[in-house]
Amino acid sequence: MTSQNLETNAKNTWCPGCGNFAILNSIKAVLKSIQDEGTPLENVVLVSGIGCHAKIVDYINVNSFYSIHGRATPVAEGIKLANPTLKVIAFAGDGDAYGEGIEHLIFAAKRNIDVTMIIHNNRVYGLTTGQYTPTSPLGFKGRSTPKGSIEPPINPLELMLASGATFLARGFSHGIEQLKKIFKEAINHKGFALVDVLQVCVTFYNMYEYYDKRVYELKDHDAGDYGGALNKIKEWNYHADSKIELGVLYKKAATTFEERLSASKKDAVDIDSNIEKVLAKAV
Numbered sequence: 481m482t483s484q485n486l487e488t489n490a491k492n493t494w495c496p497g498c499g500n501f502a503i504l505n506s507i508k509a510v511l512k513s514i515q516d517e518g519t520p521l522e523n524v525v526l527v528s529g530i531g532c533h534a535k536i537v538d539y540i541n542v543n544s545f546y547s548i549h550g551r552a553t554p555v556a557e558g559i560k561l562a563n564p565t566l567k568v569i570a571f572a573g574d575g576d577a578y579g580e581g582i583e584h585l586i587f588a589a590k591r592n593i594d595v596t597m598i599i600h601n602n603r604v605y606g607l608t609t610g611q612y613t614p615t616s617p618l619g620f621k622g623r624s625t626p627k628g629s630i631e632p633p634i635n636p637l638e639l640m641l642a643s644g645a646t647f648l649a650r651g652f653s654h655g656i657e658q659l660k661k662i663f664k665e666a667i668n669h670k671g672f673a674l675v676d677v678l679q680v681c682v683t684f685y686n687m688y689e690y691y692d693k694r695v696y697e698l699k700d701h702d703a704g705d706y707g708g709a710l711n712k713i714k715e716w717n718y719h720a721d722s723k724i725e726l727g728v729l730y731k732k733a734a735t736t737f738e739e740r741l742s743a744s745k746k747d748a749v750d751i752d753s754n755i756e757k758v759l760a761k762a763v
């Protein structure tokens with residue numbers, strides 16, 4: 481098997497210092513390792529929404545679907561259902577996934593469909609130059625909220641846990657080695673996996689100094705304990721001025737949507753053939 485070159489000819493137009501570079505470099509390293517372990521990259525499909533983050537699929541030489549704002553999740557689900565042997569990895573922004581596309585995310589988690597969602601959570605609309613998003617803090621000053629946002633943020637990881645996600649983690653664009661580890665574990669997880677990456681937008685919301693002072697890596701955390709995971713997830717809440725936990729927060733083995741779908745198709749075939757037998761006898 482020849483090794484697939486991951487580079488493309490697309491010109492990178494992200495701002496210098498953007499946290500998206502850390503995600504790009506980490507995922508490229510993980511794709512390379514997946515390939516080295518024997519999975520051809522033609523078995524991987526990347527999906528993106530619309531936003532600065534979405535350009536990532538232009539910068540990786542792997543089959544991809546550049547979708548529309550808020551719709552990375554259903555496109556990823558459709559690809560997985562059409563061909564369950566594929567590994568599907570979707571990239572979405574916080575505006576994309578936690579705003580316009582939030583309902584898709586809830587249902588994907590509820591179904592436990594086997595896709596990996598990587599959320600570039602810069603807590604701002606980057607591409608449209610600085611409006612507030614569902615994870616911007618109360619008081620956030622941006623293009624659409626010059627006097628400060630009057631809404632508190634949502635905690636997307638708490639919402640995903642309640643919705644049924646079976647793998648939840650948080651990474652940071654100042655921690656490439658940890659990002660690689662988390663991405664690899666998320667991609668290998670069987671079921672719905674979401675990685676919320678604190679991806680700093682240096683141009684419209686530069687949080688490096690703030691995060692650098694507060695982040696810490698989870699140690700001795702039992703990711704299989706729902707209650708413990710919930711407590712950890714609620715510790716920071718995207719607003720409190722507290723420590724911010726990084727790492728795998730929750731992980732659970734569970735039947736996937738595709739497995740249940742395939743079993744129900746088999747039942748349907750059995751029912752059909754039984755009906756044919758009954759009808760044949762009746763004639």
Ligand SMILES: Cc1ncc(C[n+]2csc(CCOP(=O)(O)OP(=O)(O)O)c2C)c(N)n1
Pocket residue numbers: 530531532533534548549550572573574575576577580600602604605606607608613
């Ligand atoms: C259906 C639809 N709604 C709105 C837009 C306009 N739009 C494009 S990018 C964007 C925000 C992107 O923010 P985010 O998803 O956080 O990504 P980022 O640019 O921060 O990576 C919006 C509102 C659009 N292109 N399509």
Ligand code: SF4
Pocket residue numbers: 493494495497498499500532533602606607680681682683684
């Ligand atoms: S606007 Fe922000 S998110 Fe977009 S490329 Fe520039 S630094 Fe990155």
Ligand SMILES: [Mg+2]
Pocket residue numbers: 531573574575600601602603604605606613
């Ligand atoms: Mg954003």
